[in-house]
Amino acid sequence: MKRQLAILGSTGSIGTQALDVVRQHPDKLGVYALTANNQVDLLIRQAREFQPEVVVIANESKYMLLKEALADLPLKVWAGSEAIAQVVENEAIDMVLTAMVGYAGLKPTIHAIKAGKAIALANKETLVIAGELITKLAREHKSPIIPVDSEHSAIFQCLTGENSAIDKILLTASGGPFRTFTKEQLRHATSKEALKHPNWNMGAKVTIDSASMMNKGFEMIEAKWLFGVSPEQIQVLVHPQSIVHSMVQFEDMSVKAQLGVPDMRLPIQYALNYPERLKSDFQAIDWQKFSSLTFEEPDMEKFRNLGFAFEAIRRGGNMPCILNAANEIVVAAFLENRIGFLEMSDVLEKTMQSIPFIASPTYDDLLETDKITRENVIRNL
Numbered sequence: 001m002k003r004q005l006a007i008l009g010s011t012g013s014i015g016t017q018a019l020d021v022v023r024q025h026p027d028k029l030g031v032y033a034l035t036a037n038n039q040v041d042l043l044i045r046q047a048r049e050f051q052p053e054v055v056v057i058a059n060e061s062k063y064m065l066l067k068e069a070l071a072d073l074p075l076k077v078w079a080g081s082e083a084i085a086q087v088v089e090n091e092a093i094d095m096v097l098t099a100m101v102g103y104a105g106l107k108p109t110i111h112a113i114k115a116g117k118a119i120a121l122a123n124k125e126t127l128v129i130a131g132e133l134i135t136k137l138a139r140e141h142k143s144p145i146i147p148v149d150s151e152h153s154a155i156f157q158c159l160t161g162e163n164s165a166i167d168k169i170l171l172t173a174s175g176g177p178f179r180t181f182t183k184e185q186l187r188h189a190t191s192k193e194a195l196k197h198p199n200w201n202m203g204a205k206v207t208i209d210s211a212s213m214m215n216k217g218f219e220m221i222e223a224k225w226l227f228g229v230s231p232e233q234i235q236v237l238v239h240p241q242s243i244v245h246s247m248v249q250f251e252d253m254s255v256k257a258q259l260g261v262p263d264m265r266l267p268i269q270y271a272l273n274y275p276e277r278l279k280s281d282f283q284a285i286d287w288q289k290f291s292s293l294t295f296e297e298p299d300m301e302k303f304r305n306l307g308f309a310f311e312a313i314r315r316g317g318n319m320p321c322i323l324n325a326a327n328e329i330v331v332a333a334f335l336e337n338r339i340g341f342l343e344m345s346d347v348l349e350k351t352m353q354s355i356p357f358i359a360s361p362t363y364d365d366l367l368e369t370d371k372i373t374r375e376n377v378i379r380n381l
């Protein structure tokens with residue numbers, strides 16, 4: 001029996017790499033649904049190749065184009081974000097890969113969990129915004145969450161077969177393209193420079209988040225919810241080679257690590273086939289090339305976003321949602337060269353102080369927080 005997948009965000013970096021994994025294991029994985037935000041041409045090509053039952057385009061203005069291009073195939077074509085939230089509930093789906101960018105991942109993930117689907121979670125913003133709500137729902141509906149983020153996949157793999165308590169999570173970070181930059185260099189850093197990640201091939205938003213270390217901050221929040229640890233139990237280690245994808249220290253001080261060449265297809269393939277490991281043609285580690293692996297403390301003064309993430313975890317409530325919404329706006333502004341690299345952090349700090357804090361937010365409170373935070377940041381840019 002093939003595992004039937006819904007791939008949300010199939011035209012993005014994770015989505016296309018996931019389809020590469022499907023391509024290599026057609027006997028194990030089937031595609032029931034593909035959804036994309038905007039890239040209709042690629043979605044058409046993917047639909048022709050993988051022949052899913054349903055394709056959905058979030059941008060409704062592209063619906064007719066998609067529908068006409070696929071008119072000769074026996075598949076359903078839907079449009080709009082509501083349709084994405086509906087499609088994941090289909091009985092035939094075993095697992096939903098949430099690979100869309102940002103806040104858009106929240107609603108369909110909730111629908112998929114309520115329908116009892118296994119979640120291959122690539123959209124970390126879902127846990128950043130609503131970690132408490134999502135993990136509670138997943139427990140209630142017995143919906144397993146398998147992380148796709150490379151660090152969390154590593155931690156998950158280290159914990160497989162363990163029943164003992166975690167002493168500490170050692171979350172590794174490449175340090176991004178600006179690891180060795182001075183504050184003055186950071187001030188003048190451009191989006192073009194920020195998009196050149198030294199090790200990982202990822203989408204634009206997460207690559208900018210890597211350069212600013214916001215990504216690592218969000219990953220701390222993600223780790224808290226996935227593995228039930230406190231912020232004090234998470235140590236960020238800068239590891240420029242990106243070979244150790246993260247580690248777990250147990251109470252006996254034994255440390256387990258997961259290693260591999262940085263290639264997102266590895267954690268994607270692991271999640272899509274969990275608990276089975278499948279043979280792959282991915283590159284093996286060349287120990288001559290990586291004969292020395294280094295680890296250092298992150299520079300919290302240069303990369304202030306890490307501190308903001310700590311503060312957001314400590315305060316809880318809607319604070320991570322505020323940080324996420326503000327970050328989505330400043331990253332978009334930085335990509336359009338409308339604000340400088342360091343200004344992104346200045347805006348985040350100000351926004352965390354100005355949006356009303358809610359200690360125990362409901363889902364509707366989070367929607368409202370997201371909305372007013374975005375409006376506030378846009379107004380003040």
Ligand code: MG
Nearest residue numbers: 149150151219
């Ligand atoms: Mg990661």
